[in-house]
Amino acid sequence: MAGKVITRLGACESGLRVLFTGSLLEELQRVMKESDVIRYRVYEVLVNLQAISPVALHYCSDSGLLTQLTGELSGADVLVQVNCIDMLSSLAQSPHGLNWLVQQGVVGKLESMLTAADSDPMSSFYMPGVLKFFGTMASLRPDETMEHHGAFMKTVFESLDSRDPTMVKVAIETVGMVGSRPDGKMALEKQGCAWADCLKQLGRIILNPPTEMRMYGLTTLASLFSLQVTDHTEDQLSMLEGWFNTFSPKPMDTLMSIVQQPFKNLHCAGLAVLQALANQPWAQRAMANFPGFVEYLVDRSTEKDKMGKEARYEVIKALVESSTTLETFGSPFYLKLKEYYQQGPFYVRVQAEVAMEGSN
Structure with a gap:
């Protein structure tokens, strides 16, 4: 008070x-x-x-x-x-x-703690906080942070493969924080091979236990692939398409294997990635070309709970609101999407029962 x-x-x-x-x-x-x-x-x-x-x-x-x-x-x-x-x-x-x-001089002090961590037996206590600090800084000033504090991203990338689950979690979340905005995405792309390796590691994380870590990985992928229509430049779209094809050899197979699982949290986290992708023309083409995707998306019977229904609806909404969906998917599917959208996430079709009077 x-x-x-x-x-x-x-x-x-x-x-x-x-x-x-x-x-x-x-x-x-x-x-x-x-x-x-x-x-x-x-x-x-x-x-x-x-x-x-x-x-x-x-x-x-x-x-x-x-x-x-x-x-x-x-x-x-x-x-x-x-x-x-x-x-x-x-x-x-x-x-x-x-x-x-x-x-x-606080930023310099924290960077010294970062670079000296290997020789400090107590570093496991404060390193997650130091990475979080630089992640916050990089979300505001990505280019400056990565240019002048190179040890930061190096530590983040290395931590994705750490045996300490706390460090892995912080590293995953930090990547998502940095890559949430267009300038942060470009700064990550400038990391070259190290960034490509990071994407591949995220692809492995979302497929392997524990479930909690898979969730963090999917949330970060949703952040990385999220791009407002006003930021749809040729460079940004091309870059994200490259990331999509890097994080997994068969990215649509990977995502669909997750969204079709019965585990609610994983299922919804996977749908959040599809939602992030749904307003981008190249991603729409990948969805349209994936066997069974369009049928799966408009099949309400596959969602059993409120969280799943809402997550599915957000994917539908993103597609309906995109100006390229009609051209990419064609009129029949677009009309189904629009009907789904207008009916809302919780619509249930009423089955008419006709009583037939016997002729005994």
């Missing part, structure tokens, strides 16, 4: 002045000494506060409390470091927050 009050107070400059001068600031400094938990609660409030505006960041910085947060990186307690890095990742989500971290 106190955190919400402080955040509201910091919504305007006059409130910021009240908060970071005199007795209120002294009270914050006092309670932070009571325990690690309270100290990090205050840090969390500060991080939320600075995200409001560059002006809010200025007041948070001048208070000295954000500098105190970055100082936690140099502490001897690795768990305190882990919490600190998590807070710094949140701070980096705003462009002005990331600029401040660069100016304070």
Whole structure:
């Protein structure tokens, strides 16, 4: 409750002045000494506060409390470091927050931790957080991050094949985060052979247990293949088609084998990949040419639960809203798609029963 009050107070400059001068600031400094938990609660409030505006960041910085947060990186307690890095990742989500971290030398410090991880026996504790931080940074500034912090993507690619499931999970999610926007996709493409190997590894991950890791892999593929129509340039579309043909020798077979499985979470995650692909002409051609795809897509009887019905409907919706679907699939199938779309995800056809009176 106190955190919400402080955040509201910091919504305007006059409130910021009240908060970071005199007795209120002294009270914050006092309670932070009571325990690690309270100290990090205050840090969390500060991080939320600075995200409001560059002006809010200025007041948070001048208070000295954000500098105190970055100082936690140099502490001897690795768990305190882990919490600190998590807070710094949140701070980096705003462009002005990331600029401040660069100016304070925090990004350089985190990269040093990244490159020295092999010689630090405690690195397994903080490495997931460090990768998450650079993933956040790369989602905002992909080219700059990959050009100036080469160790980051190298570590991500290597971690996809790690024996530590936590590192594999973080690496998969980081790839999806970086590749969620067009500029991030282009930056990944520039990684050359290392990126091609990464795509192939994702293809292996989505086919092999454990199920949880397969889910992460499919979610990342959906992020990588997602492209708004306004971003449909020849380069982007050609690049994603190349990725599609790289992640699996038979990509449509791979995806259809997943969406036709009875396991709800995997099934829906596979449909999310098809949804991401559905507005791209080259992907529509791949779908149209796959034996049985069109029949499968409009067959409502194969979906038994709410989650599956909604996931299937999103694929239908993406195809109906695409300007190239009619040309690619032809009028008969397009009309079936449109009917499905208009009827909604939960439509059930009523079977008319006619009672025939016996002639005894």
